[in-house]
Amino acid sequence: MDDNGTDHESRQHVEHQILERDRVTIVQYPDSQAGKPITHAEVWDVNATYGSSISDTENLYSPFSSQMDWEIAQWAKLHGLSSTAFSDFLSIGGVNEHLDLSYKNSRELNGIINKQLPGRPKFHHEQIIVAGEAFCIFYQDVLECIKALYGDLDFVDYLVFSPECHYTDDDETVRLYSDMHTETRRDNIPIIISTNKTQVTVFCNKTAYPIYLTIGNIPKEIHRKPYWHAHILLAYLPTTHLEHITNKASCRQSAANLYHACMACVLSPLKKAGLDGLAMCSGDGISCHCHPFFACFVGDYSKQVLATAVKTTECPKCDIPPDKLESSTAPFEIHDLHAILDTLATIDVGDLEFVQPVIHPFLERLPFANIFQAITPNILHQLYQGLVKHLLHWLAQGCGPIEIDVRCRRLPPNHHICLFMKGITGLSHVSGAEHAKIFCFILIHGLLDFLYLAQYLCHSSETLSLLDEALVLFHDNKQIFVNLDAYHATNHKDEFTQMTQWLECKEKIMHHAKFIRWRLHDNPSHHPRPLELSFDxxxxxxxxxxxxxxxxxxxxxxxxxxxxxxxxxxxxxxxxxxxxxxxxxxxxxxxxxxxxxxxxxxxxxxxxxxxxxxxxxxxxxxxxxxxxxxxxxxxxxxxxxxxxxxxxxxxxxxxxxxxxxxxxxxxxxxxxxxxxxxxxxxxxxxxxxxxxxxxxxxxxxxxxxxxVHLIPKFGPVAPHHWMSNNVLEECDTFFINCYIDRHNFVTLR
Incomplete structure (x- = not known):
């Protein structure tokens, strides 16, 4: 940006304020009791409790016999090595003797992990009966998962309990919404539920339906980092297509009721805990009286429709008619949850003018829960994937697919740009991440301006509207580990039982690695949470x-x-x-x-x-x-x-x-x-x-x-001798691509 662009700078004043976090004015909510301790145990009490269940307190790597014994076990379990391959490796003559390991094969290693390492939340297996058919659900205790996140030593400096108002100016006139504690006055633990159905195999067309859990007290910057493990796999829901029900309407109704029955089973402990509260201990040994409540639901449009029990093509949040969705002036109101629940309560009394497909929504007994306010904007599917599909079809009709693909092959390289050397018009099964990369160089600036500004400005002071971008990034990384890797580690028979056992084993190893790091660093003293959690x-x-x-x-x-x-x-x-x-x-x-x-x-x-x-x-x-x-x-x-x-x-x-x-x-x-x-x-x-x-x-x-990324000035037709590896030399005039990420967008627009 040049020094003379004063008019341009004035236009971008608000956007720059949003990015300059050091200028944020923070106002604490008055009389907040959030995070007030009820007891204060010895510092690092969580690790002390964990260590007390280890048999050999003198051996830093117990229950493993030595550092090598532990590191090989960690390598075998966390680096994608199959059980058979690891057993074959240990069976090579002389390997086990030279390494002096306490296990001779994968079965013995699994025995040490399962029996001697302290437990993490375990998976339960139950059957749900819907329309006379039994379906299996695998899930962990939701309260144990919340306690595991709440008590994680890695988060102790960053958990936020007290509500705050953030402003971008000293006069406190421009409100800034980011994390949950900036949007709600409730002194509780907001629970975020997210889902991303994954196809784990192409040939058999098998899918996994995972449900993830995290807590809103963890800043969203941490959600963007998969290595923080800020999310827990809460459940695997049934993925049946209900082929035994031939009527399509009945099939859809049964599938919706199956989903809500499963979710109600998984989240039912939140009813009593949300009303009465429960004592939970954070990683620094401080116990607080907490009220966990369902606050946010993150999923694509089909999952939103399923969770809210509205009809497809309708808005999952408000009552605006489907034919008015494109209007910016049509009046609308958020769906009235209480009116809907009251209507469902009388479904067996008299004749109704309509038939509600879901008889018992999963949140009908959850305190403080409103699914219509909990739905978040879906950046991946509603913006990236939704816009790119229509945009590519429109461009192909206007410019021709050949010219579009030719220009894609002639773009100069950049770290943020994915070069599609075969073009983009013939792509199929395009992922959300690929759609985002395509958007970086298909420069229809009106749509791109809308996309980036929507990610900054899509919030409301009346709803818990945590943008799901961080969770989208999490899903792209996590689904490989929790779904694909877990599935391929099984023998593909009764796979979900094996997948949950595989995940429990991984979780124990990762948790034990944290404990060993704590012991090796000689029980480091606690450091207070910084004023601003920033990632540089x-x-x-x-x-x-x-x-x-x-x-x-x-x-x-x-x-x-x-x-x-x-x-x-x-x-x-x-x-x-x-x-x-x-x-x-x-x-x-x-x-x-x-x-x-x-x-x-x-x-x-x-x-x-x-x-x-x-x-x-x-x-x-x-x-x-x-x-x-x-x-x-x-x-x-x-x-x-x-x-x-x-x-x-x-x-x-x-x-x-x-x-x-x-x-x-x-x-x-x-x-x-x-x-x-x-x-x-x-x-x-x-x-x-x-x-x-x-x-x-x-x-x-x-x-x-x-x-920065430079877009060549192609002219009416891209010169055929230009290629990606020589276009910077052959072309003299370029346009600076301001859409490769949000930082460039705010700086250069």
């Missing part, structure tokens, strides 16, 4: 260069860094004259007299940004960005990343002004114009060329903020 990024390069000695000639020929020698000498002069203002002519004269004591250099091929959580730990599993160009005031193409050896730097620069270790050779594009293109809202830039040469310079790598 840290810039990193590989420990060793990608190439240790690359000549200047190779940098020119192989990397395209045509004028790197001249750029480096100018950089040296500028660093040596920071206190002076040099004219261009004077700069060139001084640079011509610089003699470089080296003719080759170490070169890096990539810069990465890793996520950093509030505890300061980088997440090695998530690379949030990898850079090719520079954002902010100038855009440039990185040709080379290199370092000057320390001995050479001391001869070129004053000892009091040594350069940064890592440098980058950048070829520049023109500055941002004062306003974006009025047709699509993107800024147009071109390469800067002076006297037939591309303008380039050397900058510290630390000056590079993040990547």
């Amino acid at each position: 990024q840290t810039q990193t390069l590989t420990k060793h260069p990608s190439a240790k000695a690359v000549s200047f000639q190779s940098l020119v020929l192989d990397y395209g860094a045509t004028y790197i020698h001249e750029a480096l000498t100018r950089y040296i002069v500028q660093q040596n004259h920071l206190d002076k203002s040099l004219s261009c002519r004077r700069l060139e004269d001084l640079a011509a007299n610089v003699l470089l004591p080296f003719c080759s250099d170490a070169v890096y091929h990539k810069i990465k940004w890793l996520s950093v959580d509030a505890r300061g730990h980088g997440d090695p599993l998530v690379t949030v960005d990898s850079v090719h160009v520079k954002l902010c005031y100038c855009v440039g193409q990185i040709r080379a990343i290199f370092l000057i050896q320390e001995r050479d730097a001391q001869s070129l620069f004053p000892l009091t002004n040594q350069p940064p270790r890592h440098l980058a050779y950048i070829e520049w594009f023109t500055p941002f114009p004062s306003t974006p293109d009025s047709r699509h809202g993107m800024y147009k830039i071109t390469r800067i060329v002076c006297l037939g040469e591309r303008v380039a310079s050397i900058i510290p790598v630390s000056n590079i903020a993040c990547s």
Whole structure:
């Protein structure tokens, strides 16, 4: 963004306020008793209780005999190794003897885990009778799951109980909604139920219907990180199609009643706990009197219809007629839950004008629960998948599928962009994540503006409207572990019994790993929760260069860094004259007299940004960005990343002004114009060329903020010689893609 874009900046004032979390004004709800302790046990009482059930208190890795014994067991259970493969490995002659393990095969290892490791919530198996047919349901005690999350040591610093009002200004006029404690006045534990039906095998068309649970006291930033394990698999619901019921209407009615009967069975303990409350102990040993209540339901439209018992095509939240859904002015009211329950209570008295398919909704006996307010916006299905399908069909009719696919194959690469080298018009079974990636470069700016703004502004002060984006990200990662991996670990006979046993074993191993980490760190003292839970990024390069000695000639020929020698000498002069203002002519004269004591250099091929959580730990599993160009005031193409050896730097620069270790050779594009293109809202830039040469310079790598993605100006027809790997060289004019993520959208729109 350039310094002259004042009009553009004023337009984006509100959006920038939303992102600048350090400017948030927090007002505590008066007289809140949430989180007030009733007893205070010894610090880390949860781990002390867990450790008391371990037989050998002297052995840090008990019940495993040694560190190797434990680490091999952890590796075998958490890294996708099948039981048969692990047993075959241990049966190799000499392996078990050399490793000195306390188990000889998978069966003995499972015995240690099941019998000697303290228990986690166990799965129960019951049958539900609907329409004379018995169906199996596997579920855990919902209260035990809540207690497991509430008492998890990893969350003790971040659990939020007291309601707060967040404002984006000091005058407290612009309200900000983010986590649940910013939207409700209830001093309780809000329960979030989510679901994402998964097909676990194609050939037999078998599906798993998992129900997940988490608590709203955990900030949503944690939900985005799968490694935090902020969600628990609560149940597997039956996935029957009720083939024995031939009448379609009766089949749908029975399926809906089966779902509600199963959910009522799973959530029934919340009735008494929600009204009377119960004592729960957090990870720091503090006991509180808590009232867990059903607050949010996250699922796609078909699951929302099922949970709310409305008809397909109707809104699951309000009474607006289906033919008025596209209207922005039609009046509507949230469905009246009490009126519906009163009507159902009289279903056997007299004749009704309609037949309600669900006789006993699962929440009819749950206190404080209103399913119509609990439904959240579905970002994945309602926005990404819903819009992309219609958009691609419309574009194919208007532009032709061949031209669309040709342009997709000619986009330059970027960390946030998925290159569909075979095009996108012929894709089938497209996932939600792929739809989101397609949206990044199918630039219909009206729809994209709506999509991004909807994710910021889709809230209401009257409802618990936690956006489900974090849970969508969670589902994309979790369903592989809980459904696909669990299913493939079975022999495909009575699979759900085996899947729940497999998951119980995994949960015990992961919980025991936390306990061992606690013991190895000598029972660390408690650290208070920070004021703001924020997730930052840290810039990193590989420990060793990608190439240790690359000549200047190779940098020119192989990397395209045509004028790197001249750029480096100018950089040296500028660093040596920071206190002076040099004219261009004077700069060139001084640079011509610089003699470089080296003719080759170490070169890096990539810069990465890793996520950093509030505890300061980088997440090695998530690379949030990898850079090719520079954002902010100038855009440039990185040709080379290199370092000057320390001995050479001391001869070129004053000892009091040594350069940064890592440098980058950048070829520049023109500055941002004062306003974006009025047709699509993107800024147009071109390469800067002076006297037939591309303008380039050397900058510290630390000056590079993040990547941007450039959309080539194709013209009426994309040139056939342009390809993804050469389009940055062949094309001179680009548009800066502001839709690759929300940060770029708010910064560049």
